[in-house]
Amino acid sequence: MTGVNTRVGAAAVAAALLLAGCGDSGGDAADGAGSGTVRVVTSALAASVDPMAELSASYLRSVGAAEGLMRIQADGSVAPELAEKVEATSPTVWTARLRPDVTFWKGGAVNAAAVVASMERARAENTLAAGLLKDVTVAASDERTVTFTTKEPAYSLPYALAHYQLVVHNAASYPAGSSGTDLATADLTGPYRITGFESDRQMVLERNDRWWGGTPGLAKVAVRKVADPQARAQIALSGQAEIVQDLPTDRAKELAAAPDMSLVAKPAANTVTVYLNPSSAAAPALADQRVRRALAWGVDRQEVVNLATNGLSVPAPSWLASNPAFPDAANQGYTRFDKATAERLLDEAGWTLGADGKRAKSGKPLTVRLLTFGAEAATGEVLQAQWGRLGIDVQVRNVESSLINQSIETGDWDAVTQAWTTLGDTPKLIAAQIGPDGAANHGRYTDARIPGLLAQAAGAADEAQRTAAVYELNKLVAELAPSIPVHPRVLATGIADTVTGFVAHPLQYENIVQPKMTLG
Secondary structure (H helix, E strand, O other), X not given: OHHHHHHHHHHHHHHHHHHHOOOHHHOOHHHOHHHOEEEEEEOOOOOXXXXXXXXXHHHHHHOOOOOOOEEEXXXXXXXXXXXXXXXXXXXXXXXXXXXXXOEOOOOOEOOHHHHHHHHHHHHHHOHHHHHHOOOEEEEEEEOOXXXXXXXXXXXXXXXXXXXXXXXXXXXXXXXXXXXXXXXHHOOOOOOEEEEEEEOOOEEEEEEOOOOOOOOOOOOEEEEEEOOOHHHHHHHHHHOOOOEEOOOXXXXXXXXXXXXXXXXXXXXXXXXXXXXXXXXXXOOHHXXXXXXXXXXXXXXXXXXXXXXXXXXXXXXXXXXXXXXXXXXXXXXXXXXXXXXXXXXXXXXHXXXXXXXXXXXXXXXXXXXXXXXXXXXXXXXXXHHHHHHHOOOOEEEEEEEOHHHHHHXXXXXXXXXXXXXXXXXXXXXXXXXXXXXXOOOXXXXXXXXXXXXXXXXXXXXXXXXXXXXXXXXXXXXXXXXXXXXXXXXXXXXXXXXXXXXXXXXXXXXXXXXXXXXXXXXX
């Protein structure tokens, strides 16, 4: 125990120095409550002030910098944001009426032409945005009206417009070839505008006096990245920040009992999933569906939840199980731990168990390299032990998410953990997982049944038919086993008692800084 305490203490001291060591550009901690500054500590920060850059839009939205035409509410419903209303005028045409007198930070009008330019830049610059806008034509009908015309009926388009990757930005302010870290290019609409930025380290935001929704509740927001989860816990416990996100679940009891703060912890509307590469040269066994299904059956999800999340999450037997709008998804997929089935499938695939407790085929051991990110390190360690009991040698490394993305791009990967959002435009989100060009279909899995089911899920006139298709797609994902669902991420956030207006949200990028939040 001494070693653990020493490491935590050193990390906390380093974090304390980091929090206190800068002036205005760094969001100095001395401003405190009297000035209306809220100090936020997170495990990750936007890589760029350009929302179309990788690993940026969701973080910009989370701190009150970015907004979309629509927004998903805490109860999972969708509501207008920059749009006054969005309505279907036919099965293939949606009309968005913009709020009057909305401006970007620099003063330019958020009119129909600006929204169209934002959408088209998103389509061109970002793969996920392109998927959300696939077969969607965007046009300005008049100064305040944007029309979205779909190739086929798309009844869930409002959810797509609420996705963080379609936040509205001034496309003209982000020139081609810009670094993405030049603060002068930033031009969004949120209640808090960025006034200081160091990529992947810190961000300072100040009240946007032009904001269409009135006067935001805080004068200033100072956001810092602190990678060490134990250091974040110490920061929360010592009151060095008013909001501390991604707190380690192994400190949950201590944090919940701490004075002058509250611990808000709940499973998120996403699923921590192990994505598998069937083209891996290092782990060719993953090309065999039987091996992938064996890995899925060989996960004791309740044990993972108990050990890796301190019981704060719940098992996810299927990818969609973390979406509150589809409760029956919790009864699909890998609803139990079935070691016998896993062993049988591995035997059928020719991976026999040796006297040393390891599986091999043609003299080669069954090995899998697993890359995890952030708090998923604990999940990876439990999976390593569980799959090890099946005779599989799992080598786990916890790395930055950028390295995971890089490994996927180069093809040099076997298995990675990611947690994609499940709440939103469900047909598009599932298409991202299993569609032929899906942004999360890293292994490029395919099946002849997918296109028809996707079309039914998005375009069937009857809601019951759309729902049935979503469930069939979710079942198909489990059957093909391109990835292995484990559990939703835990949104564990420490909130100082001086903060009012914080609303817990099932989407991580919606629940840090909110417009009407105040600091007493």
